[in-house]
Amino acid sequence: MLTLSKGTQGQEKKDLQEQLELAILSALKDLRFGSVEIIVHDSKVVQIERKEKVRLESGYSHSFK
Template sequence: MSRQTNNPANDSTHTLRRIIDALDDLEFGAVEITVHHGRIVQIERREKVRFDKEHRPNEEASASTIRD
């Protein structure tokens, strides 16, 4: 498995594809791109999962207990 490092266009295309993949289906979160000496060296994806307050089982159970 060899990667063509001599072709900057190939590296750019691969890097852009990785950034797009990191953004794909991201609802809440961040994509961080780290650059050293003008070159992208790292891509991080942090995704947050958010839950609606009304769908928490513990709150619904305690709310029904309070009403009784």
């Protein structure tokens, strides 16, 4: 869990912010269709969810026999 609170000082706060930015950018990397959700509880980022959608071409069909 990455916690950015008022008591976090200087370099420690900067390091946490960089880790959070990298985690968000990683979740966004190569995402074509979908969403990234950042869950915050008590001013703390507790979870980052990535949901990716796969778009099938309109002419695609498959038989499941």
